[in-house]
Each structure stands twice: as structure tokens, then as C-alpha cells.
Amino acid sequence: MITMTNEHPQLGLFRSMLRIRMIEEAIADRYAEQEMRCPVHLSIGQEAAVVGACSALRKTDKVVTTHRCHGHYLAKGGDLRRMMAEIYGRDAGCCGGRGGSMHLFDDDAGVVVSQPIVGSSIPVGVGIALAFQQAQKDDVAMICLGDAATEEGVFHESLNFAALKKLPALFFVENNYFSVYTHLSNRQPVRPISNMALGHGMASAQVDGNDVLAVQEAVAAAVTRARAGEGPSLIVADTYRFREHCGPLFDDDLGYRSPEEVDHWKLREPLERFRQDLQSRNIIDAALEAKLKATIQGEIQDAFDFAINAPAPSPASLGEYVYAQNA
Amino acid sequence: MITMTNEHPQLGLFRSMLRIRMIEEAIADRYAEQEMRCPVHLSIGQEAAVVGACSALRKTDKVVTTHRCHGHYLAKGGDLRRMMAEIYGRDAGCCGGRGGSMHLFDDDAGVVVSQPIVGSSIPVGVGIALAFQQAQKDDVAMICLGDAATEEGVFHESLNFAALKKLPALFFVENNYFSVYTHLSNRQPVRPISNMALGHGMASAQVDGNDVLAVQEAVAAAVTRARAGEGPSLIVADTYRFREHCGPLFDDDLGYRSPEEVDHWKLREPLERFRQDLQSRNIIDAALEAKLKATIQGEIQDAFDFAINAPAPSPASLGEYVYAQNA
Amino acid sequence: MPKTRKLQAAQALREAFEQAMAADPRVFMVGLGASDPKGIFGTTSGLQEKFGAARVIDPPCSESALTGIAIGAALMGQRPILSHQRVEFSLLALEQIIDNAAKMHYVSRGQHRVPVVIRMIIGRGWGQGAQHAQSLEVLYSHIPGLKVVMPVTPADHKGMMLAAIADDSPVIFLEHRWCHYTEGEVPVDPVPASLDGPEKLADGEDITVVATSFMVLEAMQAVSAAAKYGVKADFFDLRVLRPLNLAAILASVKRTGRLLFIDTGWTTYGIGAEVVAQATEQAFDSLRAAPRRLGLPEMPVPASPVLAKSYYVTAADIVDTMLQMANPTADRQTARAELEAIRDRLPFDVPHPAFKGPF
Amino acid sequence: MPKTRKLQAAQALREAFEQAMAADPRVFMVGLGASDPKGIFGTTSGLQEKFGAARVIDPPCSESALTGIAIGAALMGQRPILSHQRVEFSLLALEQIIDNAAKMHYVSRGQHRVPVVIRMIIGRGWGQGAQHAQSLEVLYSHIPGLKVVMPVTPADHKGMMLAAIADDSPVIFLEHRWCHYTEGEVPVDPVPASLDGPEKLADGEDITVVATSFMVLEAMQAVSAAAKYGVKADFFDLRVLRPLNLAAILASVKRTGRLLFIDTGWTTYGIGAEVVAQATEQAFDSLRAAPRRLGLPEMPVPASPVLAKSYYVTAADIVDTMLQMANPTADRQTARAELEAIRDRLPFDVPHPAFKGPF
Ligand SMILES: Cc1ncc(C[n+]2csc(CCOP(=O)(O)OP(=O)(O)O)c2C)c(N)n1
Ligand SMILES: Cc1ncc(C[n+]2csc(CCOP(=O)(O)OP(=O)(O)O)c2C)c(N)n1
Ligand SMILES: [Mg+2]
Numbered sequence A, B: 001m002i003t004m005t006n007e008h009p010q011l012g013l014f015r016s017m018l019r020i021r022m023i024e025e026a027i028a029d030r031y032a033e034q035e036m037r038c039p040v041h042l043s044i045g046q047e048a049a050v051v052g053a054c055s056a057l058r059k060t061d062k063v064v065t066t067h068r069c070h071g072h073y074l075a076k077g078g079d080l081r082r083m084m085a086e087i088y089g090r091d092a093g094c095c096g097g098r099g100g101s102m103h104l105f106d107d108d109a110g111v112v113v114s115q116p117i118v119g120s121s122i123p124v125g126v127g128i129a130l131a132f133q134q135a136q137k138d139d140v141a142m143i144c145l146g147d148a149a150t151e152e153g154v155f156h157e158s159l160n161f162a163a164l165k166k167l168p169a170l171f172f173v174e175n176n177y178f179s180v181y182t183h184l185s186n187r188q189p190v191r192p193i194s195n196m197a198l199g200h201g202m203a204s205a206q207v208d209g210n211d212v213l214a215v216q217e218a219v220a221a222a223v224t225r226a227r228a229g230e231g232p233s234l235i236v237a238d239t240y241r242f243r244e245h246c247g248p249l250f251d252d253d254l255g256y257r258s259p260e261e262v263d264h265w266k267l268r269e270p271l272e273r274f275r276q277d278l279q280s281r282n283i284i285d286a287a288l289e290a291k292l293k294a295t296i297q298g299e300i301q302d303a304f305d306f307a308i309n310a311p312a313p314s315p316a317s318l319g320e321y322v323y324a325q326n327a
Numbered sequence C, D: 001m002p003k004t005r006k007l008q009a010a011q012a013l014r015e016a017f018e019q020a021m022a023a024d025p026r027v028f029m030v031g032l033g034a035s036d037p038k039g040i041f042g043t044t045s046g047l048q049e050k051f052g053a054a055r056v057i058d059p060p061c062s063e064s065a066l067t068g069i070a071i072g073a074a075l076m077g078q079r080p081i082l083s084h085q086r087v088e089f090s091l092l093a094l095e096q097i098i099d100n101a102a103k104m105h106y107v108s109r110g111q112h113r114v115p116v117v118i119r120m121i122i123g124r125g126w127g128q129g130a131q132h133a134q135s136l137e138v139l140y141s142h143i144p145g146l147k148v149v150m151p152v153t154p155a156d157h158k159g160m161m162l163a164a165i166a167d168d169s170p171v172i173f174l175e176h177r178w179c180h181y182t183e184g185e186v187p188v189d190p191v192p193a194s195l196d197g198p199e200k201l202a203d204g205e206d207i208t209v210v211a212t213s214f215m216v217l218e219a220m221q222a223v224s225a226a227a228k229y230g231v232k233a234d235f236f237d238l239r240v241l242r243p244l245n246l247a248a249i250l251a252s253v254k255r256t257g258r259l260l261f262i263d264t265g266w267t268t269y270g271i272g273a274e275v276v277a278q279a280t281e282q283a284f285d286s287l288r289a290a291p292r293r294l295g296l297p298e299m300p301v302p303a304s305p306v307l308a309k310s311y312y313v314t315a316a317d318i319v320d321t322m323l324q325m326a327n328p329t330a331d332r333q334t335a336r337a338e339l340e341a342i343r344d345r346l347p348f349d350v351p352h353p354a355f356k357g358p359f
């Protein structure tokens, strides 16, 4: 997370959320140009969960994530220019254009892997935690996943192993209640998702995922335990995605969720909620926010310009990187 | 379960346990002849769990099981002659010799599938329960598994689906504390295995698996709930296997478990324990037991004779049954 | 002649499901997205409304268990259809497919039947990337006990699906997403198509061309174009990868002496390897030239459109190879250019003019 | 010459692990049974005592997660070795292997490396049955990004394992359980073997014989026997299935004009299909007869020894085919009978006189 010196730390959280929101809205706005030729899974609405969780980490901690990875990449400090270049399929992209929007890696920032197969990155994150333990480091691995990924068997296998070995791993579930268009109630029995931790003797918490401070607090507590060798935790943050599962649009007209439900969540929209909180505590005002926005806007403009003007990968490089050159 | 008219029903349980014990000891005794040319996983020591669970079912209920399937096959009423013929690789075997000891099926008795890949038969059992629900039958599917199978992801996927759809399924775990030579404590964190049900909002019980009446009672309660449409249960029966994981011998000399642990369980040996209980209540005495044994011995002799004298499958039939002839 | 009308393949599939479910109460469907507004690319739209949530199950994200559940239900006499929106999701269930679905009939000496249909959608395009655009038909085709089919035409999508549902063996039904957009005449009635072997699409004496799935559509353009250069192809849609029945293709190779195979998946250890091997073993004396194969090169597909464009085999590549094999003096440059021009009317990563992303 | 002494292949493997772990603290092992008294058929015995439970992990029964965990640790610079006592168990992890292990280097444009070794033991015999005796090398060999090897000799078991551990790409290491019993000279020092291609085991001009894994041992008997009937074979152990380097084999076929391939797994869509296809494509003008393949027939393996005995290809079948191809007037009956007599000294379902079951 980017924090300026002398500023209130919560302002940094707000900036990070605002920045993710603005970047994703810019992607949404320009998607119709048909120049970002890959799927995009926006996290608009889930910024409090994303930023709350990543802000509890330090740079040497690692994150693995999913198809819905833009937010984690940015909140953990991933390079914006290289992200946009990746989405535009450019050689300067964080994966050289090989990955697209579902593969945002930034080793410097500690974003190790995003993977679009549901559940697939979970054990990879556990392996990172195992490597930390083997190297006797006190870094932690945070494994970001959605509610549907808790239905994949590998999630449970991973919890069991992490709990058994007391690994410094954190399973962070953003429960947005949907797997594509299918509501949680059609996929899981009624009980708190965090109950799954009980089956594996693991600490857990269920938090309001639209309250950035609550998320940060819960994750920070889990991180502290993990660093101290006390083992992994499962944290479930309840939140909501406002746009379509994949793509730039709103799709509530399709009728897969009720207007009442959407309205309920609009009232809890995380950015506005945090803005009001910060305003009431005099941490932010309209002028400051306008300044933040202008700075972010400039950054976004720069990143799009960079990406759009960046050269495409050379077709001649198609066959490179299939096998590693042995060191 | 075979019960004679006018006899005390608990005598039927004892006979069933004794019969399984005697059959498996006969297999162990004759294994060195090298005529049973397939792996054998004996359930000697686990008969109370096996018989307690199967005795709570009726004929139209179905069972799926694992590599350690002899007991379930017999307790559910599978044909002994065809079982022995299968182990001897004969055409008259319950799978025509194609399966061997890890594939004991008897459709009439409701033993649908045994499968040696750990966890693999679990969802198959759930599918049977789904078919019962779709056909609006009040039969139940009992899914027999070992403690290690709870570490496979598919176990959890299956629990979630069964709980979600309130299927008439029963997950019956024989926890013998071992996966081959690896103790539970090296594979799972410390907490009751039955806790796993909490993660899936499912009813559960942990019972003394060497107490046949306790097992029967717990399973019967779960069966009643399942028949009434109240959904699945997880039942964990703690027990112990006395012989090697696979094969006819005792292998405690290998030192993978302590003599103290083995002695602890010997004191709780289920057959002897039930015998003493029944004796103390005058349901059995030495003369009656001798009669039971003689009858079972005759049955065993007959089944071995049948199997040994049965013709081998014809090599010409090797290529049959790869694809079903469409009806 | 049965009554027909034009449908897209996706609609043809939908009709097969609707007719099969109406005719047989044992048929039910399990698929992520089966009931959602997009209805698995339109192939399942409206079915849940019609047959209820008990027969059109939009399940949890648990591919392995769902496969086992379908198998268990099939053992009890039900006829489940399982759908995967991407073939990759089925990898989570491979153990169930290979060990249970494929083997239960054999291991039980014919007592058990596993009449399951497993749809797996393969595809390409629009930056799907390495884990959302594989083909992988070989993984299934190698396994005795499975039937493996790849329909191309709308009529085959309907007819082969009906046949798969009616079949008492497990059928892997590999649909190419881009074939969903093809249009063609489809019988109104529920008439199962044969699952016995390939279908011949053109007659010729110069070369035998065989392709699978979407590559049949590319090859079809090449076959027409090659005719203008004096090369007439005997042209087959392989359709059924297992059990593999090559009788008609071998007879053709014996006549033409030349074989070109076009794979939808990777070339190496691909479907074409087996077809070329069998053709060589069984038609050796008739071969006039070395058989050839085209297919995906030896790497995952990159997301970037610029890279992906050089990844895929096109009609232009096929006509070029056909001419090399059967008329080496023809003007291959022009033949290529004509087909490239046709292709370039649409961006290469778009299956249909209506397509606008995002997946 | 490096110092050598006789070891069984299982011991050679064990030595490779011990030396690699001693030399490099990043190497660790995860395998069901790795620390148990049987030590994965003796290949891991004593390693946990020596290197501790943190480096020799006897894990829960969770194949999919363990594979992902190994991949994650590898991304952090560790060098995990994962063991499956039966290849079938790896099917539970295929998604991890195909989507993550094979593709991360490519998708990350070379930033990520996945130096994982995944051992998969294949085998046969003693009523293992349909789900415990498959071969399945094609499933892995088809996937770009994986390396796939099948060692035969004790020296290769050690040398190829050392090379696999040192390799920065994921290596699928397919061990045939019956090869574990082979004895041969093995270097004392930790000398990695090449993973670049096949090894030639005999020189001849009449026919090129290529086999994989345990079938190399059967073919070796046949090659010797055929020589007595005037048929001299150029004989190869394929060793490395991916990346597939056929240069030496193609050169051989160009000389001999005849190719016989023997698969350890199923023939159809097997390894031999690719080798025959490439040989035909690239050595067409040199072929004097149709290439041929031997391999498992089109069904699961039944448990019953009587049935299973007719399931497997033997040295007798191989010599018979060699003679058919290269000396059709030879007395094939006698050649067969001689090899069958040798084989019948041991029951067909027993790999070694010491073997007494139960698995
Ligand atoms: C194994 C697998 N099954 C199905 C899919 C298709 N799919 C893509 S995203 C998605 C929904 C995932 O939901 P969740 O995990 O809750 O994350 P969210 O999209 O809500 O952030 C699904 C089912 C997939 N990618 N992988
Ligand atoms: C997927 C898979 N992994 C590993 C094995 C090897 N294996 C065979 S039996 C067994 C132990 C199973 O333990 P448990 O489920 O507790 O049953 P038990 O043998 O104790 O009855 C193992 C690991 C297997 N058959 N399948
Ligand atoms: Mg979700």
C-alpha cells in the first residue's frame, strides 16, 4: 500500500480503494473500444475487502489470487503500467502479454500468481507458506479466493495441510455471494462459511467485507498469529460485486438478483461508506479528495498511454519460455 | 444381516461379526498358498463398526465402499461364494474375476461399488442418494470410508452437495487411525474428525467403533433422519485394524505403532468384548458359540471349495464388456 | 427426408436436451451455469424453467464430486448430462472419469452401466489464455471404455447428443465453442446420429483430408480452394475419436495415396498421430507420399492477440499443405492469400460478427 | 570411467535422493509412504531418519493440494520431489500439473520456474486390477511445458533422477515398478544423466526397435533372440517422451527401413503413434515395410491372473513381430517357444523370485 509520510494512515487506505475503483472504471469505460482483448473480472464493490486485507501485509509477504485479481495486484503494490500493458497484450505487460487480465504477477510486489481455474491457486499459496516455514522466515502467504472456491475439494485439502503444519498462511475469502450468476444459497447449505475452519481445527473470523477497517483488523490479527508460528486462519469477508461477473457492464437487468438485494448493498457501498466515516472524523474533505482523484487520474492516463503505445510481443517469440533454461 | 427367527437380534450381530472374522482369518491362513493372486485388505478388528453400521440398513439400501470392503460386502448380505471366487480370479466371482478383492459388488445385496482409489467411491454414493431422492424412494445410501479418505477434497465436495440437497446419504468413517503406516496425527490437526460436518452444516456423531451396539444406534438414528428427508449425516467410528494394511500378516514388528497402542486396542477387541457382553446377559454361551462356529466353518469350507474348483474366465473373453451393448 | 430447418449448433444442442428430457424422465442435467441467463452459451436456456431445478441442477463448484455423483446416479439407472464450460474444469474430475466411468462396466463384467454424457467445451480466442482454451481430446481418447466425440455441424450437435444420451456407455462430448455459431439444417424430430465413425464431406481422388471439430470448418474452406488448383480431396470429419473406426478413411487413403490430418489440439501425441500411424501400418503399399499433420504448436496459447494469431492453423495453412502434397507446382502464394483475405474480414480472435467479448 | 557398483534400480533411486538432498538444502520430498517401513518400494527408506520430517514429508492423502503445494514451494526456489505410489493417484492432481506446473514459466514469460519432480509409479501384476496398473504416459507427454521421462536401467534411475531434480522445468518421472528390480552398474558419484533423448542399446541394420520403460526389458530379450534368426536390430530405449527428440531414431529408420515400436501403455493414441507418425513423415522414402506397434490392447486390465496373462505383450510377441517384419521365413514358432519357456520360469504376474504379494 502506498502511504505518504505525515498523512493519516487511513487516508492511505482510502486512496488505495479509490485508486482501484477509478482504474477499474477506466477499464470498464474503454472496454468497448475492443482493444483490451481478454476477459476482465472487475472487483468494483469489493475494494474494502481487497484493500483491508492487503494493507495488513508487508512487502515481503506474498499473495496468490484468482481471475478477479486486479484489486489484489494493485493493493499489494503491483505496477500499474505493467498491468495495463498486460491487459492490452503488450510485451511490456507484467507477463509479457502471455497472461492477460487473469494473470497478473508482480514478483517485486509479492503478487506471485493469479489463476483463473477456481481453487487452483489455493494450494500454490500453501506451498509458498511452506517455503517460508522451511526457510524460517516470518513472512506470510495470503491466499485470496471467492466463495465458490470453498466448494472445491482442494480448498479443504489445503486447509488441512496448512493447519497440520501450522503454516504461515491466511485464507482470505471474499464472499460476494455469487459464483457467476449462481447464488450461494444454491451452492452451499445454510451455515457461516467460516465454520469450515472448525473442520480443520483452524482459527477463523467472519467480517463485514465492506468495512475496510474491520477487514484490516481481522487480517492483521491473523497475520500476527501466523508470523508468531501459531498457524493459519480462515477469514471470510462478506461483500458484493456491483458489475457483471466478467466484463465491463452492469447486468442486473438480467434478473439473476433482486433489485432489493442490489439496493441493500448499494447502501453499504464501501468507498462511499469509508468516505463518510473519514469525513466525519475530518480526515478527508472534498478538496483533498479532488486532489487525490486528480493524481490518480494522471496515473491512469499515464498507464493507458504507456500500454497503448507499448510494442506488441514479437510473433517470433511465440515459442520461447516453454522450458526453462537450466541455470 | 442374516437373522434366524426366534433368536435374539443381538445374536445376529454377533454371528455376523464372527463370520467376517472367521472368513478373513481363513483368507489370511491360505494366502501363503499364493492362489489368491490379488491384494487383500482385511478388516479384522473393525467388525463391530462394519456390522453395527450395515445392520442398521435394509436390503434396498445401498452401500459403497473401498479397498477394505470384505466386511461391508458380507455384512450387507453379499454372496460369500462369489466373493471367494472373485478373490481367486474365477469366472463365477462377483465381478467375473475382473475385479479381485478390491472390487466386491453384489447388486442383489445392495453393495454397489468398492473402489481402491481413496475417496473415489464417496461421490458415487452421493449420486446413488441423489437417484433415490429423484425417484422419491426412502432408501438410503451408506458411504463407507476410512479416516484417510477425509483428507481427499472430494470428500468435502460430496458432503457439501449432500447437505445442500438434503440427500439420504450417510458418510460412515471407520477411523482406524492409519493410512497404511501413517498415523492420523501426522495427517490431520488435532480436533474430532466429526467436526468436519460442522463446516457443511451436517449432523454428525463420533462413536466407539468397537461397540457394535453403539455403532448400530448411531447409524440407525442417522438412517431414520435420512429416510425422513432430514438430510445426511457424518458418523465417525473409532476403531483399530489388527493386521497389516494390506496382506495376511501381523506387522507390528515393523515398529510403526507402539506395543502400548496395540495392547490398548487389544483390550477393546470388538468380538471378545461383545461376546462377554452377550455372555453376561445370557444371550450366548460356549455351546451356542461352538454351534455358530461350526456352521460358519462349513460355509467357509464350501465357499473355498466352490472358488477353487470354479473355472477360470476364458482368455477369449478378455475383450468383452469394454462397451455396453445398448439396450 | 425428415423435416429440417436452419439452426445454430448451440440451438440444436438445446433442442436435443429439451427433447431428450421430455421423452425420458431419467435424463437430467448438472452444469455450472445451466440455469443462468447465459445458459452455457445458450445451449441450456430455458430448460430449468421447463423441467425444474431438480432436473436441471446448477451445482456448487465441485467438478470431481459432481462427476462421481453423475456416475452414481447412472448406476441407479438415471441418465445424467454433465456440462463443463471449459474442458479444463474436467481435469479436476479425471480420476472419476478414467477410473470409474470408463471401467465400471468392464470391472463388473457388464453388470454395471454408466450412461453418462460429459460435455466439455473447448475453444479459443479473445485472450482466454493458457488455461481456458486447451483442447485435450487425446487425454480422453486414449482411455478404453470411454466414447469420445467431437461434433461439427448443427445436425451432428443435435443428433450426436441424442445418441450420446441414449448410449449405455459414458460419452465425452467435446464441443468447440466456435462450432456453436455454425448454422445448418437440423431435423425437427429427435433423430439420433450414428456414433460409429467419420462422415465424408467431399469426394476426391487426389488426397485424403481428415480433420476434427472446428478444424473441419477451416479444412472445408481449404478443400474448396484446393479444387480450384486442381486438387480434389476426399474429405472427412472424424467425429468419433473413440472407439476409432478408420475403415472408410483407410479405404480412401488406399485410393488417394495421400493423407493430411488436421488436429484441433496439439500435434505431438495428438489424434493425428494415431490416424497417420494406422494409415501407414494398414495402407503402406498405397501411400504415394509421406502423410502430414497440422495442429497446434508445442506451447500453451498466449493471451495476447498478436501472439495468438500466429498460434492457430488456418485454412490458408491447410490449402498450402494440400497443394505441396498433391500439386507442388501450383501457385500456393495466391491460394494462401485468397483464404487469408477471407479470414481477415473478421478479427482472428472472434468467432462471429456478433461477438464482442468479454469471454 | 566413473566408479560404479551393482545396484537394483530402487536402490539407485534412493541413492539419488540421498545425494541430492545432501548436496542441496532446497531439495525436499513429499510422498505418501515416504517414511514408512516399506519406503515406497524401498526407494525412500531411511531418508526421513537422515534428513528429518521437515524435508521428507509423509503427508495427508490429498494429491491435488500436495501438487499445488510443491508448485508453490518451487516458485519460492525450493526443489520438491513428489511421489505417487501409483500413477492413478496423480490423476487427482492433473489440473495442477497441466495448468500450473506446465504453464507458469510460459505464462509468466519466463519469470517463474517450477523445478518440481513428480514421480509416478506404474506397474502391473498380482491382481492389481484396472485402477492400480495403468500406464498413462500419454496424458503427460501430450502437454507442452512438462518434461516426461521413463527410466529403465538402474544407472538411468539414478542419473535421470539427479537430472530431473536439477532441471528448472517440471519433470514427470514415470517409474515402472518392475524396473525397480533390475540390477546393473551404477556410478557411485552423483552424475546426472542426459534428459535429451533416447539411448541406443544395440546396433543392427535390419530393423529399428524402440521401446519404453519395462517393455525395453522384454524387447531386449527379443532383440537377442532375433539375432539368432539373422535379424539384427538397431535398438533404442526411448527414455525421454517429452520433449521428444527422435533424431537418432529417424537416422536409424533411414538406414534399416523398418520400425517396430513397443508401448508400455495402450497402443491406441499411445507413444508409438507419435513415433510411427514422425518416422513416416520424415523417413518416408527409406521405409521398406509398414512400421508396426505393439502395446496394451483396448481394455482395462482385469485382476484375474488367467485373463491378465493374455493382456500383456511379451518378448515372445516381440520376436515374432520382428521376424515377421525382417525375416518372414524364419521359424517363428521356435523363437516364440524359446522365449515363452524363459518367461514361464516365473509366474507371469511376479516381477522377481523374491516377490510373494500382497501388492
Ligand atoms: C474449476 C473451475 N470451475 C468453473 C470455473 C468457471 N468460473 C469462473 S469464475 C467462477 C465463479 C467463481 O466464483 P467465486 O469463487 O465466488 O469468485 P468471484 O467470481 O465471485 O470473485 C466460475 C464458476 C472455473 N474458472 N474453474
Ligand atoms: C488417491 C489415493 N491415494 C493413495 C492411495 C494408496 N492407499 C491405498 S489404501 C490407503 C490408506 C487409506 O487409509 P484409510 O482411508 O484410512 O483406509 P484404511 O486403509 O485405514 O481402511 C492409501 C493411502 C490410494 N489408493 N488412492
Ligand atoms: Mg463469489
Ligand SMILES: [Mg+2]
Residues within 6 Å of the ligand: B146, B147, B148, B174, B175, B176, B177, B178, B179, B180
Ligand atoms: Mg484408516
